[in-house]
Amino acid sequence: MNVIYPLAVPKGRRLCCEVCEAPAKRVCTACTVTYYCGPVHQRADWGSIHEKICQLLIPLRTAMPFYNSEEERQHGLQQLQQRQKHLIEFCYTVAQKYLFEGKHEDAVPAALHSLRFRMNVHGLNSVELVPAYLLLAEASLGLGRIVQAEEYLSQAQWTVLKSTDCSNATYSLLHRNLGLLYMAKENFEEARYHLANDVSEIWHKYLNDHYQVLSQARVQQIDLLGKQFVNDTGLDEAQEAEAIRILTSILSIREPTSDKAPRKTVLVLKTLAMLYYLMMDSLKAHEYAARALSLAQEHLSVEEQNVIQELLTLITTEEEQPITS
Ligand SMILES: [Zn+2]
Numbered sequence: 229m230n231v232i233y234p235l236a237v238p239k240g241r242r243l244c245c246e247v248c249e250a251p252a253k254r255v256c257t258a259c260t261v262t263y264y265c266g267p268v269h270q271r272a273d274w275g276s277i278h279e280k281i282c283q284l285l286i287p288l289r290t291a292m293p294f295y296n297s298e299e300e301r302q303h304g305l306q307q308l309q310q311r312q313k314h315l316i317e318f319c320y321t322v323a324q325k326y327l328f329e330g331k332h333e334d335a336v337p338a339a340l341h342s343l344r345f346r347m348n349v350h351g352l353n354s355v356e357l358v359p360a361y362l363l364l365a366e367a368s369l370g371l372g373r374i375v376q377a378e379e380y381l382s383q384a385q386w387t388v389l390k391s392t393d394c395s396n397a398t399y400s401l402l403h404r405n406l407g408l409l410y411m412a413k414e415n416f417e418e419a420r421y422h423l424a425n426d427v428s429e430i431w432h433k434y435l436n437d438h439y440q441v442l443s444q445a446r447v448q449q450i451d452l453l454g455k456q457f458v459n460d461t462g463l464d465e466a467q468e469a470e471a472i473r474i475l476t477s478i479l480s481i482r483e484p485t486s487d488k489a490p491r492k493t494v495l496v497l498k499t500l501a502m503l504y505y506l507m508m509d510s511l512k513a514h515e516y517a518a519r520a521l522s523l524a525q526e527h528l529s530v531e532e533q534n535v536i537q538e539l540l541t542l543i544t545t546e547e548e549q550p551i552t553s
């Protein structure tokens with residue numbers, strides 16, 4: 229970790245601190261392609277992410293070798309893209325892990341790297357940047373840096389607004405972070421809106437589409453083959469956990485006021501029932517569907533009750549007929 233002055237590096241390269249982008253005064257001696265404003269940021273970056281990616285950065289940051297043919301050049305470019313994509317995911321996962329562990333400070337450099345590689349690969353306006361903005365916002369919130377969190381979130385919101393292909397998981401994360409931001413600002417009205425309204429409807433729509441297709445298939449398969457089903461929510465494990473976390477916290481906001489807005493509570497209960505049904509947890513699916521039904525019978529139309537009755541019947545049918553392979 230010696231200090232090497234910028235004169236030692238090729239002309240024309242922009243020498244900025246990896247963490248804050250201030251003019252660089254030292255370089256990582258292990259890779260010699262990463263610069264810092266001083267020891268504080270070098271140490272912070274090393275502890276967060278640089279130790280893990282130091283050597284991986286060398287091929288990304290050294291000049292492109294000379295290629296003999298256009299084909300070779302294309303191949304070289306493709307390889308570069310692959311490497312950057314790998315780093316996007318890797319840095320994202322590392323940052324996310326720090327956040328789960330409550331290490332907000334450590335999460336920042338890793339999340340910043342994920343953001344920068346995303347910018348390189350996808351451009352400055354891509355919806356692919358949003359997950360990294362959200363990580364940075366969450367880390368900033370954890371550090372009590374409200375203004376910074378707000379900046380990242382408005383970047384994320386703006387990018388989402390302009391895009392047409394934003395996933396439900398990303399919408400959901402955006403609203404959760406906006407919810408947390410307003411909580412921090414003690415604007416509980418706005419917080420409630422972001423934590424509840426949009427999110428549960430987004431999840432409902434997503435799971436309902438999935439459920440419509442799958443429940444048909446599952447009913448037919450019970451009749452014909454008695455074939456084993458596997459978990460099929462179309463989500464990965466982390467997204468499922470996120471969905472459960474969000475929906476149950478929305479439920480805890482909604483339930484005390486379900487007399488005033490029963491339809492909304494029923495929607496959340498039904499969404500949770502569908503989620504657990506798709507996750508093959510029929511016990512929990514049954515529980516939430518039954519709660520949805522009894523609330524619907526109290527407050528909603530017969531037609532609305534029937535939809536939930538159907539769901540409950542389906543869950544019960546599968547329970548009674550344990551499927552064997
Ligand atoms: Zn710096």
Ligand SMILES: [Zn+2]
Pocket residue numbers: 256257258259260261262278282283
């Ligand atoms: Zn290095």
